[in-house]
Amino acid sequence: MTTVAMRRGRGALGFSFFVQGVTFALLVTRIPAIQDRYGISDGLLPAFLAAVPVLAGVASVLTERLVRRVPPSAVLRWSQPVVLLALLGVGAGSDMWHVALALGVFGLAVGALDASMNMLGVSLQRTYGRSIMLGFHAAYSLGGIVGASAAWLAAHEHLGLFASYAPAVALLLPLALLGSRFYADRAPATAPAHGKDTKDTKDTNTAAAAHTGFRLLLPLCLVMACAYIGDSTVSNWSAKYLQDVLGSSEQLATVPYNIYMITTLLGRAVGDLGVRRLGAVTVVRGGTLLAAGGFAVVALAPGAWVGMLGFTLLGLGLCVIVPQTFAAAGRLYPEVSDAAVARLNIFNYVGFLIGSPLVGALGDAWSYRGAMLVPMALVLVTLVHARSFGPEPARYGGGHERPRVVDVGRGGNEV
Known part of the structure; x- marks a missing residue:
């Protein structure tokens, strides 16, 4: 309630x-x-x-x-x-x-x-x-x-x-x-046993998380970086791609990013309902396939209007991945979710730094149509790690699991 x-x-x-x-x-x-x-x-x-x-x-x-x-x-x-x-x-x-x-x-x-x-x-x-x-x-x-x-x-x-x-x-x-x-903020921690204060408990939990090395977070870090490579590709190259590759006018070339932002807003506005009804794994997988399909449409588009359709699909697909990646980090490490989110947030900037130069270099050396297939392939990496978004532990090898809370809503005593 x-x-x-x-x-x-x-x-x-x-x-x-x-x-x-x-x-x-x-x-x-x-x-x-x-x-x-x-x-x-x-x-x-x-x-x-x-x-x-x-x-x-x-x-x-x-x-x-x-x-x-x-x-x-x-x-x-x-x-x-x-x-x-x-x-x-x-x-x-x-x-x-x-x-x-x-x-x-x-x-x-x-x-x-x-x-x-x-x-x-x-x-x-x-x-x-x-x-x-x-x-x-x-x-x-x-x-x-x-x-x-x-x-x-x-x-x-x-x-x-x-x-x-x-x-x-x-x-x-x-x-x-x-x-x-x-x-x-999070609810304050319950009184620790054996006379330990809250700060001691927080330090203990942080040390325990550090001992595991946040290994379960690594797939989500990769997903976050790949998602932002896709996002920065749209932000930095959509106008140039439409104008130079698909032959649109300068005025029309400004439209894809606006469409991308609007579809991002629409997708996120209804995304929570989708997660509640279908589950995070299904929503993330669907968003990944939409985003990859959008990049494919952009790469193969015969003209500007088909290209804009591709950017529309991109917005609807990519928009769900980043928020659900943060949410999944909180589920993986409920007791030290702040530290997990801070570490995951770094890969936001990693993706941003890599995406634009990568597409630009590939476009100059090869072709911009071919360059659009690279972020498509990277976004598809999310499918490999989709299990990390679910309520059950995702197993990526022996010894990588740790106990964690299953119910996303039960965690009032986070520290």
Whole structure:
């Protein structure tokens, strides 16, 4: 039975996902304007862009240690305003070192934000006892659509970066701080036996998890990286592919990413219902086949409209994999789910770093049609590890299993 505090916590966390979607979209959709403002050369731009996920990965590692001392809600409460202010800093500077500093702060803060948001989402789903994780990521997709639309409007009106970022930050920052009052952390641990305090118990559980080496998490790490290779392929290459390979107009080439975001939102909006009715394994397998089919359609498309059909299938398929990967990590390690989520979150950035350069290099050396088959094959890796998403232990060899809670909703005494 849900309580008022749980419902408020769910709403507040959903809004946090929405704010992050808006913020990230405002940054990535105006990269050409950022490049022009600061005079960043085409050769130097990849270094700037790569620095953000690298620093985010570092911050995710640090967050794993930080949440042993403070609750994830505290990390999220203060990292989200820093991300928003860093975005404003990107638009406010005048010299190259200004934007380098702002992007550095953005990367570190966004790593802590992504990790803590998903920690809270996993623990809240376990408290609810049913799938709600896809709904949080649907809020992120909605924020991405809103942010991209706002960026398009600002570019259409020829607004500078600061003028386009300031209204969003002025509106979202106080609302995010207000909503952070209602974040719902995990229930406190029960009193330990033999006089041990909570901190001793947490350290014991963390040490036990470290002893297992998080081996059960490795298949999910691979799935996460492959999913983000697919996602970054769409984000970075859909427009170029439609225009240069399928012969679309420049205006039509901007459509696939919007379609991808909309179908991602729709798929996640109904995905939780699918998980409740069919189970996570079935939903993930279906999403994987849809995504792989989408890449195949894109690779074989005779024209732009068929190509857009492929990107539509991609959005519907890929959208379910990442949220369910975080949820599965929480089920595998219910007692140390925060650490598991933080480690898994690193492979978000690994996939992002690999995907775009990989497709670009293959496209230049071979063909862009052929390059689209590579993320298709990588996404299909999820089918091999689909058992990791189920309530029963997935066995990948002797000695790799550990006892864990089967009921996703039973875990109020997480530590």
